[in-house]
Amino acid sequence: xxxxxxxxxxxxxxxxxxxxxxxxxxxxxxxxxxxxxxxxxxxxxxxxxxxxxxxxxxxxxxxxxxxxxxxxxxxxxxxxxxxxxxxxxxxxxxx
Numbered sequence: 001x002x003x004x005x006x007x008x009x010x011x012x013x014x015x016x017x018x019x020x021x022x023x024x025x026x027x028x029x030x031x032x033x034x035x036x037x038x039x040x041x042x043x044x045x046x047x048x049x050x051x052x053x054x055x056x057x058x059x060x061x062x063x064x065x066x067x068x069x070x071x072x073x074x075x076x077x078x079x080x081x082x083x084x085x086x087x088x089x090x091x092x093x094x095x
Contacts, residue, residue: 001030001031001033001034001035001070001075001076001077002031002075002076002077003027003030003031003076003077003079004076004077004078004079005079006027006079008079008082009023009024009027009066009079009082011082012064012082016064016084018060018063019059019060019063019064019082021060022059022060022061022064023059023060023064023066023082026045026057026059026066029044029045030077034075035070035072036072037072038050038055038070041055041070045057047062051094053069054067054068054069054080055067055068055069055070055077056088059082062085063084063085064082064083064084064085065081065082065083065084065085065087065088066079066081066082066083067079067080067081067082067083067088067093068080080093081093
């Protein structure tokens with residue numbers, strides 16, 4: 001999958017250094033797979049959830065949330081939000 005964009009991941013881990021290793025691991029996996037459906041994503045990441053058009057990944061042992069939009073037909077993942085657990089719980093990302 002083509003991940004758009006790694007820049008958002010990098011910006012987040014610069015603010016939250018503990019997120020770098022797990023985000024890099026997610027990126028490495030996501031970049032090398034060819035998911036065609038949510039079910040296939042679930043095979044790689046058991047804890048992924050779906051909310052409307054978003055895929056929500058638990059990152060770093062549930063400390064962080066990565067929210068992406070997947071266009072399976074185009075082979076693209078669009079990074080929308082990278083959040084701490086507290087930021088995610090506030091729900092403001094849904095707006």
